[in-house]
Amino acid sequence: MNDNKNDNHKKKNNAYAGLAIGMCIGLAVGTAIGAAAHNFGLWMPIGLSAGLVLGPLLGRGNDDEREDRTDDTDDTVNTDDTDDRQ
Numbered sequence: 001m002n003d004n005k006n007d008n009h010k011k012k013n014n015a016y017a018g019l020a021i022g023m024c025i026g027l028a029v030g031t032a033i034g035a036a037a038h039n040f041g042l043w044m045p046i047g048l049s050a051g052l053v054l055g056p057l058l059g060r061g062n063d064d065e066r067e068d069r070t071d072d073t074d075d076t077v078n079t080d081d082t083d084d085r086q
Contacts, residue, residue: 026050028047
């Protein structure tokens, strides 16, 4: 039961990390578009909002990929060169 609580805490931390990364990326993209369009006041909040929406998806995606890699424990490949057909 305690392991389940730790797993939930880790997932929440990954979502927060994704949120921070998404905000930074969104703000950078919004600033770049604002500089190109000569309208920082419009594009910086749009980029920041997009980062707030997409950031948790980034954090959750990393956690799902990590679970997929750890669940595949029976991935053995037969490298035997002998032919089993008779």
